[in-house]
Amino acid sequence: MNGYGGTILRVNLTEGKFTREPTPAQVARDFIGGRGFGIYFLFKEVPKGADPLGPHNKLIISTGPLSGTLTPGGGKCDWTTKSPLTGGYADASLGGHFTAEMKYAGLDSIILEGSSPNPVYLFIDDDKVQLLDASSLWGKGAIDVEIALKHKYGEEYQVAAIGPGGENLVLYACINHDFGRQAGRGGVGAVMGSKKLKAIVIHGTKSVQVADPEGYRKAGMALYKACKDAEGLAEWTRYGTTVVTSWCDEVGALPTRNFSAGSFEQGSNIYGQTMRKEIVITDKGCFGCPSPCGKYSHIKRYNTQVEGPEYETIGMMGANLGIGDIQAIAEANRLVDDMGIDSISTGGCIAWAMECYEKGILTKADTDGLELKFGNAEAVFALIRKIAYREGEIGELLAQGTRRAAQQVGKGSENFAIQVKGMEQSAYATHNATAMLLAFMTCDVGAHHNRSWAITYDLQVGRDKVVPEKVARIIWLQNFRPMFDVLGACRLQWVELGIDRDLYVPLLEAITGIRRTWQDLEAVGNRIWNLTRMYWIRENAGFGRDWDLPSPRFYTEPPKTGVTAGQITKYEDVQALLNMYYEQRGWDDNGIPTTGTLETLNLSTLVA
Amino acid sequence: MSATIRPLGMLKSYIGDLKETTVEAGQSVRATILALGINPDLVAGVFVNGEQQTKDYVIQDGDTVKLLAVIGGG
Numbered sequence: 001m002n003g004y005g006g007t008i009l010r011v012n013l014t015e016g017k018f019t020r021e022p023t024p025a026q027v028a029r030d031f032i033g034g035r036g037f038g039i040y041f042l043f044k045e046v047p048k049g050a051d052p053l054g055p056h057n058k059l060i061i062s063t064g065p066l067s068g069t070l071t072p073g074g075g076k077c078d079w080t081t082k083s084p085l086t087g088g089y090a091d092a093s094l095g096g097h098f099t100a101e102m103k104y105a106g107l108d109s110i111i112l113e114g115s116s117p118n119p120v121y122l123f124i125d126d127d128k129v130q131l132l133d134a135s136s137l138w139g140k141g142a143i144d145v146e147i148a149l150k151h152k153y154g155e156e157y158q159v160a161a162i163g164p165g166g167e168n169l170v171l172y173a174c175i176n177h178d179f180g181r182q183a184g185r186g187g188v189g190a191v192m193g194s195k196k197l198k199a200i201v202i203h204g205t206k207s208v209q210v211a212d213p214e215g216y217r218k219a220g221m222a223l224y225k226a227c228k229d230a231e232g233l234a235e236w237t238r239y240g241t242t243v244v245t246s247w248c249d250e251v252g253a254l255p256t257r258n259f260s261a262g263s264f265e266q267g268s269n270i271y272g273q274t275m276r277k278e279i280v281i282t283d284k285g286c287f288g289c290p291s292p293c294g295k296y297s298h299i300k301r302y303n304t305q306v307e308g309p310e311y312e313t314i315g316m317m318g319a320n321l322g323i324g325d326i327q328a329i330a331e332a333n334r335l336v337d338d339m340g341i342d343s344i345s346t347g348g349c350i351a352w353a354m355e356c357y358e359k360g361i362l363t364k365a366d367t368d369g370l371e372l373k374f375g376n377a378e379a380v381f382a383l384i385r386k387i388a389y390r391e392g393e394i395g396e397l398l399a400q401g402t403r404r405a406a407q408q409v410g411k412g413s414e415n416f417a418i419q420v421k422g423m424e425q426s427a428y429a430t431h432n433a434t435a436m437l438l439a440f441m442t443c444d445v446g447a448h449h450n451r452s453w454a455i456t457y458d459l460q461v462g463r464d465k466v467v468p469e470k471v472a473r474i475i476w477l478q479n480f481r482p483m484f485d486v487l488g489a490c491r492l493q494w495v496e497l498g499i500d501r502d503l504y505v506p507l508l509e510a511i512t513g514i515r516r517t518w519q520d521l522e523a524v525g526n527r528i529w530n531l532t533r534m535y536w537i538r539e540n541a542g543f544g545r546d547w548d549l550p551s552p553r554f555y556t557e558p559p560k561t562g563v564t565a566g567q568i569t570k571y572e573d574v575q576a577l578l579n580m581y582y583e584q585r586g587w588d589d590n591g592i593p594t595t596g597t598l599e600t601l602n603l604s605t606l607v608a
Numbered sequence: 609m610s611a612t613i614r615p616l617g618m619l620k621s622y623i624g625d626l627k628e629t630t631v632e633a634g635q636s637v638r639a640t641i642l643a644l645g646i647n648p649d650l651v652a653g654v655f656v657n658g659e660q661q662t663k664d665y666v667i668q669d670g671d672t673v674k675l676l677a678v679i680g681g682g
Contacts, residue, residue: 230617232653235655271662
């Protein structure tokens with residue numbers, strides 16, 4: 001098939017066996033690739049009720065037809081699994097250079113099955129596939145493992161690895177690659193750890209067959225030219241995602257002290273311009289990227305280096321922890337990367353623990369003596385290690401994520417566990433931003449921002465407005481934006497540079513030989529969205545409307561400070577948003593897709 | 609005592625026909641763009657001579673001030 005590697009590689013870690021099968025044409029037609037392949041294989045193959053950390057769960061890594069091609073940012077693959085953090089669907093997108101090597105090894109998906117009795121790493125070099133002893137790597141940090149394997153095999157070999165967090169099954173452990181890129185959310189690293197798979201080393205030399213080489217060259221170059229000509233390219237490249245830090249602070253969207261406010265009085269210490277002056281050494285991009293958003297930093301105070309921090313980490317491990325110190329945030333970033341735990345969920349968990357501590361719900365007897373006050377960076381550094389190693393009561397408690405930790409601790413702490421469906425909310429405060437709140441409520445992995453992002457839309461339309469147009473906007477974004485994770489390319493060229501998305505249409509056609517308009521692609525996005533919903537329903541008894549509710553903080557506790565002081569979303573508006581959302585989605589009052597909706601999307605047989 | 613204001617990319621879709629314009633120096637970016645009819649909340653990035661600044665920055669003679677919106681987000 002044009003645009004595809006053509007092979008699905010299955011790795012049975014229990015038996016140490018490999019099988020190859022051709023990529024099914026019908027699956028490519030209906031789900032295209034990336035997270036589309038992920039949910040297809042997850043729904044079809046992982047048995048209902050499987051333990052996310054047991055051998056029956058699978059970790060599915062998928063490229064897309066744009067991966068490894070002349071597409072700006074065409075270096076994204078998607079890691080799909082049943083989440084140990086949420087018990088539902090999870091996928092995490094990975095940048096860097098892993099994806100292109102996977103495509104050049106001829107692989108559309110790698111499906112990791114079973115569980116190895118001993119620590120191993122997977123070595124793939126074109127058609128050569130081996131499981132090799134990783135006992136000497138087990139226990140090492142993810143960055144150290146990448147360095148060791150790069151030294152062993154060479155710079156052209158790409159490495160994805162877990163750290164101690166994944167080994168110790170921290171429920172939000174991530175997978176690290178390229179010294180600072182992550183498949184970050186939902187605990188994909190814990191699933192990899194449960195399979196005793198420490199790392200994957202990959203290298204490929206095959207070419208990707210395209211349908212129309214000349215059309216491909218023209219369409220690809222047109223996209224690159226659009227990026228290079230885009231106004232704002234220099235500014236985005238200089239600051240990356242940290243461009244928005246000051247603006248989020250200004251509009252009340254910067255999570256502050258466990259989302260108790262949306263503006264931070266020390267904000268200017270952590271803005272992008274401060275970071276650029278204080279710590280950034282150079283820019284760093286992923287495969288084929290014309291607008292590198294990564295920043296490589298030297299942290300003078302600690303004499304350490306890190307890729308980052310980017311906005312999410314600055315928000316969640318900075319303002320949200322009351323830390324107004326860019327060097328301390330960068331050091332926390334370095335630690336979570338090496339430990340292999342997601343910086344967003346880690347920030348959410350530590351912020352919850354800090355609020356518990358300040359309210360007397362947790363004391364030093366519970367925290368291994370740590371003074372968990374907001375702003376205490378040294379305590380944060382210590383706690384990151386405790387979480388990754390599940391060390392002490394506090395490490396064990398927080399390794400479970402905020403939902404379980406709050407259920408265990410009680411005493412009202414459930415009300416300030418800032419999560420949806422068990423996933424910690426990423427770094428946008430939503431006290432009075434109803435479209436963005438709905439985006440978090442209905443995101444198909446939990447409270448994550450990357451499916452739909454609507455802060456600017458809230459400001460345009462009126463942040464407290466609860467109108468069908470906002471709901472329609474969220475649904476459109478949910479169907480559209482994740483298609484980049486299906487196609488195997490980065491969305492930031494559209495997000496940041498405003499590249500005309502129609503430029504992708506002729507490129508995709510030249511690669512695959514199949515013409516798909518964005519209307520066609522959004523229809524696939526809608527099918528995938530509904531299938532991920534059906535996965536939640538299948539795996540969680542009683543799943544329904546209540547699972548879509550946000551943290552009570554956003555409808556009960558208006559911030560006392562900042563630009564959103566006194567502002568809140570009314571509970572009836574939360575319910576009204578859901579009513580409109582379900583109606584527009586073709587779901588029933590409990591948030592379950594109707595039979596008619598599933599039939600329209602050609603999903604009836606798959607979910608039966 | 610003048611400076612240049614230049615809306616970039618997607619911000620233009622919010623503010624109609626306003627293109628590059630010359631303004632008096634001496635006012636903050638916030639006050640200046642408000643006077644131009646631009647909602648400051650929709651301006652995510654302010655870049656003065658290539659460096660990001662807050663909207664409290666007081667525009668100096670000869671500055672080039674670029675304004676950037678965020679539509680897509682994270």
